Amino acid sequence: MNHAEARALLEAYLDEQLEIGDTVRVAAHLAECESCRAWLGERRALRAQLRTAPLRYRMPAALAAEIRSQAVPARGAPLRQRLLEMQWPRALAASVLVGLAGLWAGHALTVRRIAGEEWVGAYVRSNLGARSLDVLSSDHHTVKPWLSARLTYSPPVPEMSGPDDELLGARVDYIERSAVAALVYRHGKHQVDVFVWPERERPDPATAANAAPIAGFRLLSSRAAGFNVVIVSDMSASEMIGFRARWSGLASAR
Amino acid sequence: MPLSTASRNSRFSAEVLPHGGAAYNLARWLSRNETDARDIVQESLARALQYFEGFRGGDARSWLLRIVRNTASTWLVSRPPAAHPDQSEADEPLEPAPGSGAMRDADPLGALISQDQARVLRQAIAQLPLEYREVLVLREFEDLAYRQIAAIVGCPIGTVMSRLARARDELGARMRAEAQSS
Numbered sequence: 001m002n003h004a005e006a007r008a009l010l011e012a013y014l015d016e017q018l019e020i021g022d023t024v025r026v027a028a029h030l031a032e033c034e035s036c037r038a039w040l041g042e043r044r045a046l047r048a049q050l051r052t053a054p055l056r057y058r059m060p061a062a063l064a065a066e067i068r069s070q071a072v073p074a075r076g077a078p079l080r081q082r083l084l085e086m087q088w089p090r091a092l093a094a095s096v097l098v099g100l101a102g103l104w105a106g107h108a109l110t111v112r113r114i115a116g117e118e119w120v121g122a123y124v125r126s127n128l129g130a131r132s133l134d135v136l137s138s139d140h141h142t143v144k145p146w147l148s149a150r151l152t153y154s155p156p157v158p159e160m161s162g163p164d165d166e167l168l169g170a171r172v173d174y175i176e177r178s179a180v181a182a183l184v185y186r187h188g189k190h191q192v193d194v195f196v197w198p199e200r201e202r203p204d205p206a207t208a209a210n211a212a213p214i215a216g217f218r219l220l221s222s223r224a225a226g227f228n229v230v231i232v233s234d235m236s237a238s239e240m241i242g243f244r245a246r247w248s249g250l251a252s253a254r
Numbered sequence: 255m256p257l258s259t260a261s262r263n264s265r266f267s268a269e270v271l272p273h274g275g276a277a278y279n280l281a282r283w284l285s286r287n288e289t290d291a292r293d294i295v296q297e298s299l300a301r302a303l304q305y306f307e308g309f310r311g312g313d314a315r316s317w318l319l320r321i322v323r324n325t326a327s328t329w330l331v332s333r334p335p336a337a338h339p340d341q342s343e344a345d346e347p348l349e350p351a352p353g354s355g356a357m358r359d360a361d362p363l364g365a366l367i368s369q370d371q372a373r374v375l376r377q378a379i380a381q382l383p384l385e386y387r388e389v390l391v392l393r394e395f396e397d398l399a400y401r402q403i404a405a406i407v408g409c410p411i412g413t414v415m416s417r418l419a420r421a422r423d424e425l426g427a428r429m430r431a432e433a434q435s436s
């Protein structure tokens with residue numbers, strides 16, 4: 001084996017990736033070639049540094065715990081699957097979408113809008129489509145930084161890990177062409193979307209105010225801790241009010 | 255929950271989740287920040303669970319890392335790196351590559367590395383082009399064979415070797431420059 005042939009195989013020789021025949025031939029060349037030995041010596045020194053320096057990132061403990069809790073069967077199916085199994089009123093939701101499309105078409109003619117339609121539309125689309133959640137986590141230490149990185153503000157993210165209410169994750173929605181944090185919770189069998197954005201910023205909270213239920217989907221708006229809050233769900237009115245009280249209490253306590 | 259789902263989940267926990275650490279390290283090096291790395295790992299595991307029926311057994315680590323790598327590449331395309339500057343690494347937990355104890359015994363000269371040198375190396379790796387960075391991380395920190403890396407990255411074995419060579423040339427040059435300047 002001449003110098004050029006050996007040189008081409010030295011990288012793989014260093015990594016012990018050569019078959020036995022090539023390994024023996026490269027070793028024989030190394031015994032008589034000063035230049036290849038020097039090259040290999042430098043590579044070995046670099047590799048020793050790479051492998052002794054602390055350069056491997058360790059998974060944060062919170063993420064490790066979260067992953068385990070999602071996949072352990074004892075706690076039920078993973079969150080994503082639990083979401084799918086929640087049996088959203090798909091037919092109903094589809095009819096709402098058709099209805100909303102009609103409203104939007106009508107809106108172009110009449111310049112009249114139904115209060116709350118954009119909010120309910122975001123809720124319904126998220127339940128119908130694959131993109132229910134962009135970040136899937138019941139830990140506000142995960143959800144909050146994820147939202148902060150994608151918005152110009154950092155919304156309160158109450159964890160609500162009680163038996164009845166549970167944080168499932170979040171997404172970023174566009175309402176009135178403004179990016180809004182949508183926190184997604186479960187209450188019983190219901191998905192609850194909580195839209196949160198700073199007071200005095202777009203969208204205008206009036207678009208959700210005094211909205212009548214749209215095909216069974218309700219809206220409830222309020223303020224908490226300097227933020228506008230719009231809650232959308234298919235819960236009953238009294239469940240909505242109870243949820244809002246619990247959520248606001250936790251949000252204001254921070 | 256159907257029984258098949260329960261047994262699938264427990265098989266998934268036993269075979270795939272132990273490689274979560276490797277998944278995180280790869281995602282962290284590819285995205286170069288902690289927030290994206292967490293998201294990529296979460297998304298990759300969700301996909302892995304979804305595709306798990308189709309996994310025929312064998313090298314679960316390579317299988318998962320291939321999913322992480324593909325998830326990260328779509329993720330990074332949709333989010334330009336300029337919007338995500340490297341975060342401070344001061345408080346992030348780092349560890350030496352597995353099996354480094356054996357390396358230290360085999361090569362006592364290379365065992366000594368100062369904190370400054372480690373920092374220079376870390377920055378130099380972070381600045382490598384993505385395709386060099388990924389093969390280097392898989393080879394040095396996960397100790398994978400060329401054949402496994404080729405399967406994860408989806409390129410020929412010869413390409414793995416040439417990218418690795420370029421990555422090491424680059425790092426070697428940086429370390430020599432650092433040694434001369436200090």
Ligand SMILES: [Zn+2]
Pocket residue numbers: 002003004006007029033034035036
């Ligand atoms: Zn030679």
